[in-house]
Amino acid sequence: MLKCDLRKDVTRRSFLKASAAGLASLATPIKGASGFEEVFSAGQVRRLSPYLALFKGTICVGVLLNGQEALLIDCGDAGTFEWARNAGIEIKQVLATHHHREQILALLRSRHVELCVPAAEEKYFASVLEYWNTPASRWHIYNQHPHHWMLPEPVRVTRAISPGDSLKWGAATIKAVETPGHTDGSLSFMVNVDGLKVAFCGHLLHGPGQVPDLYCLQKGFQRGQRRISDYHGFLGARETLKESLQRILKERPDVVVTSSGSVIKDPEASLNLLIDRLDTLYDNYVSTSALRHYFPELFQEFEGRTDHLPFRPHLIPPAYLRHIGTSWILVSEDHAAFVMDCGSPRVIEALEKMISTGEISKVEGLWITHYHDDHVDAVPQFLDKFRCPCYAVEAVAEVITRPIAWRLPCISPSVVKVDRVLEDGESFSWHEFRITAYDFPGQTLYHGGLFVEKGPDRLFFVGDSFTPSGIDDYCIQNRNFLHEDSGFFRCLDLIARLKPTHMFNCHVDAAFTFLPEDCEEIRQRLRRRRELLKEILPWRDPHFGMDEFWVRCDPYEQAVSAGKKVQLELVVFNHLAEPLKVHLRVVPPNAWMNDSPPNALQSWKDWPHLIVPSRKEGRFSVEIAPPKSVPPGRFVVMVDVAVPDELPFPRILCGFTEAVIEVTS
Numbered sequence: 001m002l003k004c005d006l007r008k009d010v011t012r013r014s015f016l017k018a019s020a021a022g023l024a025s026l027a028t029p030i031k032g033a034s035g036f037e038e039v040f041s042a043g044q045v046r047r048l049s050p051y052l053a054l055f056k057g058t059i060c061v062g063v064l065l066n067g068q069e070a071l072l073i074d075c076g077d078a079g080t081f082e083w084a085r086n087a088g089i090e091i092k093q094v095l096a097t098h099h100h101r102e103q104i105l106a107l108l109r110s111r112h113v114e115l116c117v118p119a120a121e122e123k124y125f126a127s128v129l130e131y132w133n134t135p136a137s138r139w140h141i142y143n144q145h146p147h148h149w150m151l152p153e154p155v156r157v158t159r160a161i162s163p164g165d166s167l168k169w170g171a172a173t174i175k176a177v178e179t180p181g182h183t184d185g186s187l188s189f190m191v192n193v194d195g196l197k198v199a200f201c202g203h204l205l206h207g208p209g210q211v212p213d214l215y216c217l218q219k220g221f222q223r224g225q226r227r228i229s230d231y232h233g234f235l236g237a238r239e240t241l242k243e244s245l246q247r248i249l250k251e252r253p254d255v256v257v258t259s260s261g262s263v264i265k266d267p268e269a270s271l272n273l274l275i276d277r278l279d280t281l282y283d284n285y286v287s288t289s290a291l292r293h294y295f296p297e298l299f300q301e302f303e304g305r306t307d308h309l310p311f312r313p314h315l316i317p318p319a320y321l322r323h324i325g326t327s328w329i330l331v332s333e334d335h336a337a338f339v340m341d342c343g344s345p346r347v348i349e350a351l352e353k354m355i356s357t358g359e360i361s362k363v364e365g366l367w368i369t370h371y372h373d374d375h376v377d378a379v380p381q382f383l384d385k386f387r388c389p390c391y392a393v394e395a396v397a398e399v400i401t402r403p404i405a406w407r408l409p410c411i412s413p414s415v416v417k418v419d420r421v422l423e424d425g426e427s428f429s430w431h432e433f434r435i436t437a438y439d440f441p442g443q444t445l446y447h448g449g450l451f452v453e454k455g456p457d458r459l460f461f462v463g464d465s466f467t468p469s470g471i472d473d474y475c476i477q478n479r480n481f482l483h484e485d486s487g488f489f490r491c492l493d494l495i496a497r498l499k500p501t502h503m504f505n506c507h508v509d510a511a512f513t514f515l516p517e518d519c520e521e522i523r524q525r526l527r528r529r530r531e532l533l534k535e536i537l538p539w540r541d542p543h544f545g546m547d548e549f550w551v552r553c554d555p556y557e558q559a560v561s562a563g564k565k566v567q568l569e570l571v572v573f574n575h576l577a578e579p580l581k582v583h584l585r586v587v588p589p590n591a592w593m594n595d596s597p598p599n600a601l602q603s604w605k606d607w608p609h610l611i612v613p614s615r616k617e618g619r620f621s622v623e624i625a626p627p628k629s630v631p632p633g634r635f636v637v638m639v640d641v642a643v644p645d646e647l648p649f650p651r652i653l654c655g656f657t658e659a660v661i662e663v664t665s
Helices: 012-027 079-086 101-108 238-250 267-286 296-302 345-357 379-386 394-400 487-498 516-536
Strands: 044-049 052-056 060-066 069-073 090-095 114-118 159-161 166-169 172-178 187-193 196-200 255-257 321-324 327-331 336-340 362-367 390-393 420-422 427-430 433-439 448-454 457-461 502-504 551-554 557-561 566-573 580-587 609-612 617-624 633-643 651-664
Touching: 044 196, 060 187, 079 090, 079 101, 101 651, 172 238, 187 238, 238 267, 255 267, 267 296, 267 516, 321 345, 336 345, 345 362, 345 379, 362 379, 390 394, 390 433, 448 487, 457 487, 487 516, 551 633, 551 651, 557 566, 566 580, 566 609, 580 617, 609 617
Parallel strands: 069 090, 090 114, 114 159, 196 255, 336 362, 362 390, 390 420, 457 502, 557 651
Antiparallel strands: 044 052, 052 060, 060 069, 166 172, 172 187, 187 196, 321 327, 327 336, 427 433, 433 448, 448 457, 551 566, 566 617, 580 609, 580 633, 633 651
């Protein structure tokens, strides 16, 4: 058994030499897997049986030996092939558990290896350019499946494997088992060798009772006649995941190996623990969910639960308000209009009719609650028609003024000119109304609330963040933070302090309000959720497993001529209560590298790094340029991430995020 502890002062090259020298010991029998360490670090080789080993590179790779030839289950980055070459092993085949790029990045350049992939996901290996070139993968994103952790370019597929297929390799037999959850077409591979049965499940789970992240579980589903998209499906893949876990247990493996490097020695207890945790977490979510108002038929099994947040009663809106689509309209005593959001030309048409009938005299302002397409799609036409100033808080303005720089759910390509960016708590007078703008990071981090006062009326326009049944946190990609001073905690504190007489959701005709005791009840449920997330997500702070944009590229997309340089900022949000050190590396497309890829043997310690203060964003810029010989087209630039202090070992995330570069002629 050999290992290279990256916390010690050793080089990866010296580790590869040591691995090559010691690999002969793989032929020595051992007694089962009971003494196997449950978690092991990058740069380690572990043996499960004479012909089955694990190599921990950027992911955990299964290594099945047949003489000096090997079949790999997943392969990670090029470091796996460097290790095999130094060990005198020829890699002949790779079985991919699922299509996410971190599983098989090495095959972008090692194209001589046979690749076997899940049949349900074959197109995400061989025809991936269709994804990157389709506008539906870029704009108006309501579906998160397939996830954007797609390969940046296609790879050659040798065989598509269906559930139930069997393979033979040397002394081993391998059976493919259908295990969707982390992705829709994931397979797990049951390996029988040397009297041992091992399940390789990819990222279906992380460790006992844990999943690697929540964002891959954002999935739409159907109950009865009601079908919802991924956007509305918080933990929507949980039932599919539970079925997959049961399929693994039915195979009765001795151990389960995950891509994260965790080896589960008690599958029944560990997988059942995850099932229980998923159910408990989902129950907590449902107890305060705004979706109970929109789609009650989705939650019929929870009806009558007295331990869930009760619905708030409906209130009649004041007579000076109008509601059209997702737009609320304030009408002053002298018939001027102040409009909130414009997602459809229908709003413009209705306002023109109101002007023609004398119901209003003119439109004097537009407030944007948040960036979602059903609130901003028609804003450019609106502003062109009514020539009024546009208002937003800074977080909203940053997105709607340059949407091409962002990849977010429900994002619209419409570019909005914001005339006045309001500070948090900034007030102004409009006719007989006193209006105050607030940063209101509820439904999405990029969201504003508008507090309107007139006489005894204290109206709070909360965008989409609340309904009479609770909070709108059903899309985790919206970045719903659970820190005490941010996210819905901040929103609840504002509501409790402002004591609105009426609250207004953009999609709900009736008004409602939350009392201070309602706000406190929601706070307690969110604190409980935070504890549940700590159990189910393997990070020092669970936000890293629920905020997929904690590392992002700014801009997400930009255009450049071949041979010209562009600036790309790498942005990191630190969810910890202490500073966070992060190493990052930009990986250009193969077509840009002229056979000179990033050094596979380079330690993550040599990548550029930054130290990000607690609960803040950190940034640094890199300069990249497509060579003059590159033809026009869309290219994906990936970013590798390493978190050295993530316990118990450094965490390396290859291709964790990306930017799109449009090379023009």
